[in-house]
Amino acid sequence: MAEFTMPSLGADMEEGTLLEWLVGPGDPVHKGDPVAVVETAKSTIEVECFETGVMGRLLVDPGATVPVGTPLALIGPTADGAVEPEKPGSPRRKPGKAAKAGGPTKTGKAARSEKPEKAVKPGKAAKAGKSGEGEKAGNAEKPGEAEKPGEAEKPGKARKAEKPGKPPRRPTRPPPGREEPTGPAPSSPEPVQAPTPAPTPAPVPAPAAAARPGHLEAGPLARRIAERSGVDLETLPGSGPGGRVTRTDVERAAAGRGAARPPRVRATPFARRLAAELGVDLVTLTGTGKGSAVRAADVRRAAPGPAAEPAPARPEAASARPSAERVPSGRPAAAGPSEERASAMRRAIAGLMTRANRDIPHYYLSTTVDVAAAMDRMHEHNRRSPVGERLLPAALLLKAAALAAREVPELNGFWTDDRFTAGDGVHLGIAVSLRGGGLVAPALRDADSLALPQLMAALKDLVARARAGRLRGSEMSGATLTVTDLGDQGVETVFGVIHPPQVALVGFGRVVDRPCAVDGLLGVRPTVTATLAADHRATDGAVGARYLTAVTRLLQNPEEL
Amino acid sequence: MNINRTDALDMVRDAISRAVPGADVSALEPDDPFRDVLEMDSLDFLGFVEILSEMSGVRIEDEDAPRLATLADSAGFLVARST
Known part of the structure; x- marks a missing residue:
């Protein structure tokens, strides 16, 4: 099992914040696929995968800030001879070439990667370091697993895929110049950003869910209640084991139907932020993520114009905006206020340019x-x-x-x-x-x-x-x-x-x-x-x-x- | 198609705000050199020309760029070219 690590996205990067996973455990991934969104002091970046295989366990949760080299996830080999199906919902796959520099996995950095306990969520970090975790890839430990039904069989697939004759792990040589800075260990003046958990959306069936092939795992009781209250099981995310629709799910959905308020759309934190920036209404989107969650990619597809950019974070503009227009609570604080961001960028540039001029x-x-x-x-x-x-x-x-x-x-x-x-x-x-x-x-x-x-x-x-x-x-x-x-x-x-x-x-x-x-x-x-x-x-x-x-x-x- | 001056001004404002998202177009005076005021670079300006051309149906050549320095100039240019 290969580790997908926090890449070094430029000589001036020491750590990065994982904003979003673009794939989930069990998803087939190809070398060059964007698999995660990472925020550095300078930018928000889609990070590509450097292996072709099956996504194993995700070791770091969105919101966590970790040093370069920290394992973020495990990637298992694809089953021998098996041609993995084209992953739907991944239309932005780029031909392998793009991946060349995409994955600076540094096997040699393993030692360094043991460190980040403080940044990684408690409990996760300890596991991240251990070996032989691969077999556990199927364990539904990942938070949020419960709210991501319809993926029930996938972990199993991942497990299967790991078994037969693993291709030897390809030693990925770090591209030249991506060596460690030789200077003293970088002090970390920045406080580690606390992971900001997104508010868990109530599992009200989003209209978007209809577009996705549903599952019909539901007990007789749940079925009966669904029938009575006119809830469509097909579109209902189940919270039971294996994504089964439980009685509670149906009841909640039935209650939700009566409520006048628009359904809260399931979306990743990064997608929410992007939607707010690009002026895209999440309700209008069809999510392609787990549990039909709207992913950043969906927002981008729906965004008007190719050159849409985030609104400038001018304080006066923000305060002038009527509060009704404010982005709802779903907006994560991961990016931090723009001034903080700007000063982080200034520091990153300062560090790199000082080194350049000195050396x-x-x-x-x-x-x-x-x-x-x-x-x-x-x-x-x-x-x-x-x-x-x-x-x-x-x-x-x-x-x-x-x-x-x-x-x-x-x-x-x-x-x-x-x-x-x-x-x-x-x-x-x-x-x-x-x-x-x-x-x-x-x-x-x-x-x-x-x-x-x-x-x-x-x-x-x-x-x-x-x-x-x-x-x-x-x-x-x-x-x-x-x-x-x-x-x-x-x-x-x-x-x-x-x-x-x-x-x-x-x-x-x-x-x-x-x-x-x-x-x-x-x-x-x-x-x-x-x-x-x-x-x-x-x-x-x-x-x-x-x-x-x-x-x-x-x-x-x-x-x- | 004839474009009147009011419509032309609206188009120019709209094109700027689309080319430079977040730009405070309402604060621009008719005679402000908006390229400088909004710190538009050549890519931004090209985007503006692209959008304006599309909206107005007026073909804008490289050589016309100096005539698109201010809101008033740009509106005047559109009115003149559309007749």
Whole structure:
């Protein structure tokens, strides 16, 4: 049985809060599937699974904050030869590639993972450490199991699946650069966030439940009462053993039908929060989670517009809002007030940048590039394209940065253990400033092989999700070279601080018209200043110069982009 | 389709609030350079152009961007282009 651990989602992450499980025990999972939502100081991230198998016991409950490396759940192997069925309700499965960096399981971190008792709920932590817990995967110990009927057979499946010839556990090598910081053990200035249990919703049958194949496990008595009171057993979640519908369930449902108030929809805490942010009415949704609970994914599907973002947590806006509009009590405090969040982010950035400036001997290069040809190509493309497919200068600059990184691989990778390791592709970290302050640099994977329109679409999607706090684990780590484009902020030149353990950072300023000598004449041309901050341990200035020369050549010959 | 000035202004406000969720559009003065006031970056602005174009049926080119600096300008642009 493999452990699914709290991943390191960036060099500056020490701990994370589990917000939501996207799968339950017994669910088949595939490498690359998002299985949990984790909140770090910087963002809310969907964490992908690094194994294909069957979800075993969940060791950490939503709301708990645990250090990186803490086992969160067990994943059992899929039964030999068995082709597991496509999991319905998991439409966002990504092809395996995305998972590459998704699961930094660190077997070597086991020792560290013994620690988190204080953070994990009492009673759980002790078990988490023990081995041989796998067999117990079927035990309905998980809190909330009782309210998740209809899953009764699943634990059994998990147990079965574990038995026959386990494939040897794949030793997952941590990607380079994901090593422990060598500094002193990080003190934890932040109080451990107390798990905020979501109020248990009364098991009133949500209308959504009708869409889900129900179960008909009910005793004769329950059946009779149901018949009499007109309760549809098909849609009724049972709280009895094995998800059986009990007499109490039926009576409660019958009582609920009479009540005028709208049914309280079963939903995960994260889904509730998301729904509040996105303005989605939970009642209108069909839940695909356990017991038809509405999951975050369901909310997202129903959310209007692709770029929906959380409302800013401006205090004045909040207080001006009439109380009737306030998010009901279901909203968890897991995210904390935005100011606390902002200061946590500030601390995370402070820690990382201090380390970068202390440990990395930066050298800086700069050159000004005539981008007339590139801008012509962009405008030409935009004239021919529907407005939704237009390019921005950023797309061309990023593509040039990515292609140049392929040409000069010495700048594309990580400096760890006193040596350079090349990246396994060109994954550009895109520095995205967040509206509430702070920044994240999620990875735009394989940026060098994306055509401009695809790169533009990927960029839009990545930035929108970064700002909405919906990045995936594989995007939070694995960037091989970061690009910062401060053109929108009006500056012409930016010399950045390298994001460790990367070895370089590329900066672009604003595209400005400047007088230039062109073919012996003076002309006014759109230009951009490209800069490079590079790690002198990994490369010398000549390599950096080669890189900027490649960027210049690419931008001046945009047909190569 | 002709767009009158009032409708145009409403569309512009609506497009901004959709492109920059949470932006306090009601506080914008007609002549405020809203790109700066709301700290919209080029992606936000592209989103705004996309939405506005869709709502109004007016095709907006890259070159038109300078004419969309304020609410008043943008509304004027839509009115002019829709006739």
